[in-house]
Amino acid sequence: MHKLYIGMVGLPARGKTTVAAKILDGLSKEGIRTAIFNNGDIRREQLGVKSSEPEFYCPTNQAGRAAREGIAVTNMNRATEFLQNGGNVAILDATNVSRHRRLTIERMAIYPILWIECVNNDEELVDASILRKTKLPEFSKLSEKDACMSFKERIKYYEHIYSPLLDEKMWVVVDSLHNLILNENVPSGVPFYANIRDILVSDWVRNLYLARHGQTEYNVMDRIGGDSSLTELGHRQASCLGEYLKNYDINYVFTSKKRRSKQTAQYVVDQMENCTVIPLPEFDEINAGVCEDMMYSEIKEKYPEIARDRSYDKYGYIYPEGEGYVTLKERVDRGLKKALFLSGNAERVLIVGHQAINRMILSHFLFRRQEDVPYILVPQNSLFHIISTQQKKLFELVKFMDADLGH
Numbered sequence: 001m002h003k004l005y006i007g008m009v010g011l012p013a014r015g016k017t018t019v020a021a022k023i024l025d026g027l028s029k030e031g032i033r034t035a036i037f038n039n040g041d042i043r044r045e046q047l048g049v050k051s052s053e054p055e056f057y058c059p060t061n062q063a064g065r066a067a068r069e070g071i072a073v074t075n076m077n078r079a080t081e082f083l084q085n086g087g088n089v090a091i092l093d094a095t096n097v098s099r100h101r102r103l104t105i106e107r108m109a110i111y112p113i114l115w116i117e118c119v120n121n122d123e124e125l126v127d128a129s130i131l132r133k134t135k136l137p138e139f140s141k142l143s144e145k146d147a148c149m150s151f152k153e154r155i156k157y158y159e160h161i162y163s164p165l166l167d168e169k170m171w172v173v174v175d176s177l178h179n180l181i182l183n184e185n186v187p188s189g190v191p192f193y194a195n196i197r198d199i200l201v202s203d204w205v206r207n208l209y210l211a212r213h214g215q216t217e218y219n220v221m222d223r224i225g226g227d228s229s230l231t232e233l234g235h236r237q238a239s240c241l242g243e244y245l246k247n248y249d250i251n252y253v254f255t256s257k258k259r260r261s262k263q264t265a266q267y268v269v270d271q272m273e274n275c276t277v278i279p280l281p282e283f284d285e286i287n288a289g290v291c292e293d294m295m296y297s298e299i300k301e302k303y304p305e306i307a308r309d310r311s312y313d314k315y316g317y318i319y320p321e322g323e324g325y326v327t328l329k330e331r332v333d334r335g336l337k338k339a340l341f342l343s344g345n346a347e348r349v350l351i352v353g354h355q356a357i358n359r360m361i362l363s364h365f366l367f368r369r370q371e372d373v374p375y376i377l378v379p380q381n382s383l384f385h386i387i388s389t390q391q392k393k394l395f396e397l398v399k400f401m402d403a404d405l406g407h
């Protein structure tokens with residue numbers, strides 16, 4: 001039976017663990033025995049919080065360096081043992097950014113090794129990712145600000161010793177945010193590479209719940225945009241959403257920056273024991289520009305040409321000083337990629353969005369004609385449950401409250 005090591009490569013907070021988990025999930029479902037060997041886990045197990053301080057990673061700290069080399073060797077031994085005892089693919093989840101480290105591993109390898117380098121230079125995303133790392137127990141004694149600084153310092157040390165893949169025998173470089181292959185050097189016949197490549201470029205949505213915020217004061221008045229709060233019915237809808245999801249372990253909730261989205265999400269968060277909430281501006285409702293805060297009937301009266309032109313081509317129409325569905329696409333796609341990246345292959349993720357935003361997210365999975373997208377029904381008493389992995393596609397609309405008195 002074929003055997004393969006996969007060595008992850010990349011600076012911290014570049015999505016290596018997410019990519020590793022995605023490969024584990026995808027290969028395991030194909031019956032390929034796969035396991036992850038994470039250097040960080042051994043480090044925490046052997047050395048505790050002391051090893052979280054940036055000095056531990058300083059290239060001139062001989063003791064720190066020796067400890068890290070030792071951990072890499074232990075991990076490699078464990079991986080080899082797994083492969084010798086019936087395993088097929090052993091994933092070494094560590095930074096592995098120096099040529100020296102990769103050479104050590106290659107010398108120890110008794111089966112082929114494929115290096116996967118994760119690249120992502122989106123500053124905002126790296127920052128968000130660092131913020132998420134600071135929630136780890138190893139930073140519990142530091143304030144959020146100090147933990148961020150400490151982690152950034154650690155990254156700087158890794159940057160000193162970083163040497164990109166080039167001379168290694170088999171490698172692939174991926175943009176871990178956009179699921180793109182940036183470069184590859186993989187000869188034919190490498191075991192499982194066809195599966196791995198497919199996994200690398202696929203969306204990996206294990207369970208995405210997509211809900212719209214509950215009814216708002218503006219919805220009742222038929223006003224658009226703004227930042228109004230939920231009505232009594234809106235609160236009830238949100239509470240039913242929370243009630244429905246309470247038996248599912250939602251690990252991450254993404255909202256927009258708007259009050260109505262956060263208020264709705266809170267009902268779900270209250271039902272969870274351990275759930276991270278991340279508000280993303282990418283999920284803010286379409287900006288109606290000069291028409292913000294107006295009623296549809298007022299728009300018709302004050303700006304008849306806007307109402308007319310928008311009804312002719314709702315997808316392509318851009319509000320003066322605002323957005324259109326056509327311009328929303330890039331922002332929402334980015335938000336979705338960001339959410340999937342930040343939730344790191346979590347089992348269950350919820351997005352609480354808005355009417356136009358949810359239509360755009362749905363269109364990503366539904367492959368609808370553009371002109372139909374602005375008319376997709378996004379009720380306030382139902383949610384969409386989406387699974388999109390290599391092995392499974394599911395798309396269902398689930399009603400969590402009986403009467404839809406919302407808008």
Ligand code: F6P
Pocket residue numbers: 219222223224225226285286288354355356374
């Ligand atoms: O009416 C609620 C709302 O979320 C508005 O804020 C937004 O402008 C509108 O829906 C988007 O829907 P449509 O494109 O159908 O006007």
